[in-house]
Amino acid sequence: MTDTVLDVRNLRVEFPTRRGVLTAVDDISLTIGKGEILGVVGESGAGKSMTGMAILGLLEPPGRIASGEIRLSGDRIDTLTEHQMQSVRGRRIGAIFQDPLTSLNPLFKVGDQLVETIRLHSTLTRTQARTRALDLMREVGIPAVEERIDNYPHQFSGGMRQRIVIALALCAEPELIIADEPTTALDVSIQAQITALLKRLCRDRGTAVMLVTHDMGVIAETADRVAVMYAGRLAELGNVEDVVRRPQHPYTAGLMGSIPSLRKDMHELQMIPGSMPRLGAIPSGCAFNPRCPQAGPKCRRDIPRSDGPGAACWLALTGETA
Amino acid sequence: MLAFLIKRFANAAFVMLAVALLAFTIFRFFGDPVEMMVNEQATQEDRAELRERLGLNDGFVTQYTRFVTNAVQGDFGISYRNQQDVMVLIGERFPATFELVLVATILSLVIGIPLGVITAVHRESRMANALQLGSIVGVSLPSFVVGIMLILAFSVSLGWLPAFGRGETVDIGWWSTGLLTSSGRAALVLPALSLSTFQITLVMRLVRAEMLETLRTDYVKFARARGVPAGRVHWVHALRNCLMPVITLTGMQIGNLIAFALVTETVFQWPGMGLLFIQAVTFVDIPVMAAYLMLVSFIFVALNTIVDVTYAWVDPRLRDDTAKAGGANG
Ligand SMILES: Nc1ncnc2c1ncn2[C@@H]1O[C@H](COP(=O)(O)OP(=O)(O)OP(=O)(O)O)[C@@H](O)[C@H]1O
Ligand code: SF4
Ligand SMILES: [Mg+2]
Numbered sequence: 244m245t246d247t248v249l250d251v252r253n254l255r256v257e258f259p260t261r262r263g264v265l266t267a268v269d270d271i272s273l274t275i276g277k278g279e280i281l282g283v284v285g286e287s288g289a290g291k292s293m294t295g296m297a298i299l300g301l302l303e304p305p306g307r308i309a310s311g312e313i314r315l316s317g318d319r320i321d322t323l324t325e326h327q328m329q330s331v332r333g334r335r336i337g338a339i340f341q342d343p344l345t346s347l348n349p350l351f352k353v354g355d356q357l358v359e360t361i362r363l364h365s366t367l368t369r370t371q372a373r374t375r376a377l378d379l380m381r382e383v384g385i386p387a388v389e390e391r392i393d394n395y396p397h398q399f400s401g402g403m404r405q406r407i408v409i410a411l412a413l414c415a416e417p418e419l420i421i422a423d424e425p426t427t428a429l430d431v432s433i434q435a436q437i438t439a440l441l442k443r444l445c446r447d448r449g450t451a452v453m454l455v456t457h458d459m460g461v462i463a464e465t466a467d468r469v470a471v472m473y474a475g476r477l478a479e480l481g482n483v484e485d486v487v488r489r490p491q492h493p494y495t496a497g498l499m500g501s502i503p504s505l506r507k508d509m510h511e512l513q514m515i516p517g518s519m520p521r522l523g524a525i526p527s528g529c530a531f532n533p534r535c536p537q538a539g540p541k542c543r544r545d546i547p548r549s550d551g552p553g554a555a556c557w558l559a560l561t562g563e564t565a
Numbered sequence: 566m567l568a569f570l571i572k573r574f575a576n577a578a579f580v581m582l583a584v585a586l587l588a589f590t591i592f593r594f595f596g597d598p599v600e601m602m603v604n605e606q607a608t609q610e611d612r613a614e615l616r617e618r619l620g621l622n623d624g625f626v627t628q629y630t631r632f633v634t635n636a637v638q639g640d641f642g643i644s645y646r647n648q649q650d651v652m653v654l655i656g657e658r659f660p661a662t663f664e665l666v667l668v669a670t671i672l673s674l675v676i677g678i679p680l681g682v683i684t685a686v687h688r689e690s691r692m693a694n695a696l697q698l699g700s701i702v703g704v705s706l707p708s709f710v711v712g713i714m715l716i717l718a719f720s721v722s723l724g725w726l727p728a729f730g731r732g733e734t735v736d737i738g739w740w741s742t743g744l745l746t747s748s749g750r751a752a753l754v755l756p757a758l759s760l761s762t763f764q765i766t767l768v769m770r771l772v773r774a775e776m777l778e779t780l781r782t783d784y785v786k787f788a789r790a791r792g793v794p795a796g797r798v799h800w801v802h803a804l805r806n807c808l809m810p811v812i813t814l815t816g817m818q819i820g821n822l823i824a825f826a827l828v829t830e831t832v833f834q835w836p837g838m839g840l841l842f843i844q845a846v847t848f849v850d851i852p853v854m855a856a857y858l859m860l861v862s863f864i865f866v867a868l869n870t871i872v873d874v875t876y877a878w879v880d881p882r883l884r885d886d887t888a889k890a891g892g893a894n895g
Binding site: 299301304325329330331332333334337338340341342345346347348349350351359360363364395397408411412414415 | 689782783784786787788789790791792793794795802805806880882
């Protein structure tokens with residue numbers, strides 16, 4: 244693939260703690276091409292946000308990238324200094340976080356936050372930046388922008404605020420957008436609108452998107468490919484249709500089986516008995532083995548790893564678990 | 566905003582009336598004003614006549630009303646001790662206290678806020694830990710001890726700064742300021758530093774605590790994700806969200822500083838209202854005490870009101886009631 248925008252190789256994120264080193268992201272490799280939307284799913288604590296934060300260079304100490312490489316359009320970005328990263332964040336990678344109610348600084352007008360971001364990443368004057376801010380607000384579907392630009396965040400509804408967050412992420416026409424559960428905090432009735440908006444804007448611009456979500460329905464409708472994460476590891480990676488119709492990994496199969504309408508939240512369903520292990524207590528071998536109906540001796544001994552697309556499962560890799 | 570202002574001012578007026586009642590009660594019923602004012606040789610008629618002239622035979626309500634009316638016009642009667650108009654006495658002393666408290670407040674903000682930000686941002690560093698430790702010492706040292714230590718160090722040992730008095734002052738109208746002469750400024754340094762030590766550490770610890778909380782918020786993370794440089798994230802985005810409690814604290818503490826100035830003024834023989842009050846207490850000079858009480862309360866109430874109004878100005882969410890209406894749809 245020549246237009247690979249994001250290339251993550253063997254990424255490992257660790258948290259040194261008093262009781263030993265916790266591995267929040269364990270050997271994750273994935274790529275996202277130009278204009279492609281990669282969905283990332285997994286239970287709470289699977290390491291989805293950590294992966295995103297590692298790419299943005301925003302891991303909270305003591306969290307750190309222990310090994311692996313992250314490339315953005317060919318440039319190594321995991322080795323950049325904090326100062327260099329400041330001109331990657333916002334300019335080359337846009338971010339959208341879960342809660343639009345808290346993503347915007349409550350004490351600054353939304354227009355000022357837009358103008359600030361635009362001017363950080365361009366040479367526009369104040370007036371030009373304001374014009375651009377108005378255009379962006381119109382583009383993300385905010386009515387009466389001329390009045391709204393001087394409003395404070397609290398004067399907008401959740402959906403409108405998330406539109407502004409999207410505008411902020413798009414300010415500098417980044418190559419990649421990391422959207423971490425962009426609709427989870429929103430009213431169900433407007434979730435679809437926001438997802439559709441994000442999809443349209445990124446398709447138009449050819450922006451690559453990493454879309455983290457709990458909602459398999461959103462993945463099925465929005466994403467081109469999907470990465471399923473479990474206990475910090477990649478369980479399965481593949482095209483959305485393949486993964487949804489013919490899941491290779493028993494965990495993914497369980498997820499699909501547990502989603503009759505494809506529109507349910509994974510939190511609400513407990514079709515797979517048991518729960519994901521805590522970081523400090525990941526079993527040896529395949530992390531899923533205590534819950535897996537097909538688990539065999541090999542699963543308890545060796546960690547299955549899949550390079551690139553496919554399932555990290557002995558059954559899928561070798562056809563047996565003995 | 567207007568309704569808010571009216572409500573806030575009505576509130577303040579009510580509190581002042583209550584304080585006036587207290588001050589009046591002290592004034593009227595602690596000792597007999599007539600006995601305090603006349604000399605030994607005064608006849609019974611003299612006393613009765615004075616009593617009548619002062620209106621002390623009128624009903625309680627009439628007298629209280631008169632007290633309030635006079636107080637509003639700045640008339641608190643005559644000092645028992647030196648037969649001077651109380652307001653003139655206080656007016657002479659007020660600038661000294663005001664300048665002391667003002668400079669102490671500015672010092673506390675100018676030093677306390679940056680220290681708070683730095684200790685929060687570099688919370689793991691050795692310097693931050695040292696500052697944190699120092700602030701515990703600062704909070705626990707009584708201010709007269711700080712004052713005496715400062716005098717020992719900078720006046721007695723080093724001889725850099727004066728240990729007492731106000732230096733030369735310049736009169737601007739009725740206001741005598743020490744800020745315009747170098748001896749006045751030099752004289753201000755130690756008392757202001759001593760008065761603000763506690764306040765500096767208070768501001769620093771508050772800013773640190775608020776910053777630590779703010780640095781964890783989503784909008785700070787999001788600001789960083791937008792590529793806002795770390796310095797701007799800390800000093801603009803995060804700090805601004807910490808200022809509200811600092812404004813409140815500072816506003817409330819100015820009242821306390823005026824009260825604490827009593828101690829500082831005594832240690833440094835600073836000719837302010839605090840020293841005047843201490844002298845008034847020694848001579849049971851009730852009108853001066855009542856006036857001091859009223860004035861300090863007034864400053865407390867006025868500051869509270871200003872703090873509330875500033876609040877509404879800094880935080881747009883408190884300013885209008887359109888917030889909910891605008892948020893409901895869309
Ligand atoms: N400061 C920290 N110290 C130790 N472990 C941490 C720390 N922060 C996060 N973790 C752990 O890292 C793991 C991955 O967290 P992450 O936020 O990436 O999960 P997630 O997949 O995004 O979950 P969610 O769906 O709840 O957002 C979790 O198990 C979490 O407990
Ligand atoms: S490796 Fe074994 S335990 Fe893990 S998912 Fe595959 S079959 Fe189940
Ligand atoms: Mg998350």
